[in-house]
Amino acid sequence: MTSPGTIGASTALVGLLGDPVHHSLSPALQNAALSAMELDWVFLAMPTPADQLSSVLKGLEAIGCRGLNVTIPHKQTVAALCKTLSPLAQRLGAVNVLVPHADGGWFGTNTDVEGFCRPLRDAESSWNKRRALVLGCGGSARAVVAGLIELGCSCIEIAGRRNEALIAFQRECLDWAPQLKTVCLSDEASLATSLEQADLVVNTTPVGMASPNDPNAALASPLSPNLIGRLKQESWVYDIIYTPRPTRLLQLATNHGCRSIDGLEMLVQQGAAALRLWSGRDDVPVAAMRDAALQQLTT
Template sequence: MINGGTALVGLLGNPVRHSLSPAMHNAALAELGLNWRYLALPCEQHHLRDVLDGLHAVGCRGLNVTIPHKQSVAGLCRKLSPLACRLGAVNTLIPDSGSSWTGSNTDVNGFLAPLETHIDWTGRRAVVVGCGGSARAVVAGLQTLHLAAISVIGRQTTTLQPFVEDLNLEEAPLDPLLDSDPSIADVVAASDLIVNTTPVGMAQHGEAGAMPLGESLWSGIKTEATLYDLIYTPRPTAWLQWGRKRQLHCIDGLEMLVQQGAASLRLWSGHDDVPVDAMRSAAETALKA
């Protein structure tokens, strides 16, 4: 029951109306016995600073941040975690003891969680399709797996090259490829993990039957390869349906959403035993509604 002691946590973004985060977080809060409620809070860019100041003033216990604010909110934090600083993107805000926020990023944790329970990725090869905001967390995660190669496929040199230069590490270099490069087919055929970070195949974009880079590219893929699509509407996407028919290991973005949310909740609450199963079940139920 909501009462005078109920505290607020929530999601800032625009739009947020169809977010699954309230369902999965409120399920976890109920299991933890915390008198908190998680709300989706739409926020226009020009109101962002005022909204953050107001939420801190009323004792908000923590916030998630989504499109389009992940990068702009970083400049409004008093402090950033090393990872958030490197990525230039924040998806989790923790109130500090003053009147500001500490910015963190749990997207990398969320992305890695389903991979770390699968196989040892040391010495294997990965391909990332896309070089937008989501791809930053994906690349940062892949760079911790001791892979032999990480290729990043983009549409334009003007966005691909700065992306690679910004995130490149000497111990985990990135190989940029334009989607028009004829060598892509060979790179895909040699890869053990392919991650789609683009909206191609997303129902909301009106292209639910589409596959990233076109279906013909994937004909030479390894039979033991893993396909990881950050999209989870539709579930599965056409790309993952194609992969399942060929008995490839397939992962969609719902588990990343659940795991990054669980990591955020640990930061806000101090609880290590966050009920991830309850969060996953609530998210799946909300997705079907």
């Protein structure tokens, strides 16, 4: 066995598939955990174009990859490439973790729900009967909606740019989220009303994420300052983006008197849950993962 922190002929592979993945903190936090657990594994971020996803999965299976995280834009499309799905992943139609199947192929599941809920449970003892507004209707939004239902929120609205996408999202979630309502971002009057009533706003869009290809990307916000001004003070704003830290959305919300949560703890908690699945061990060092992610962000 190779010594922790070094790579040798016996080192096994785990990793992240997405496009892009250059910004990800997952390698830093996962490799810190692998070293602390003395596992002879290495975690790599692997950029994977959509048209190569199937081929990449087959190749990684062939070389004995121990497990994978999946991120944008593959969380939904990868579900169809799995041999089996967990009940949660099947319900959501979104997968962010792959585990090698005993009979070949991949088992797909979702740890985003667990990762999303943990910071909210730490922030408030109860979310029962609260009202939530979710920005975006992609794969991450499905996990967020499932988490909000698990937390007991009584009213959940989804906001997006296109009515067609919102209606499709609502229809796909009808069996397990019948209380879900929609509001179009272009309908500022309805959106303002939703914001005024919300106890929690969650951004699941990539708007505001730092990008080396667009230096102005981090200055963007999915909500204008005027719309943020409609929020109740002391309400919560949760941005699942963690680069930059804080995002423009959270800066504006904090200045307005809202309380904020960024996506770093969600990343850490979903990553820890994934590592438990890959390794079959419960002694995943969450604190070491968090410290490694914070250190990476400040370098």
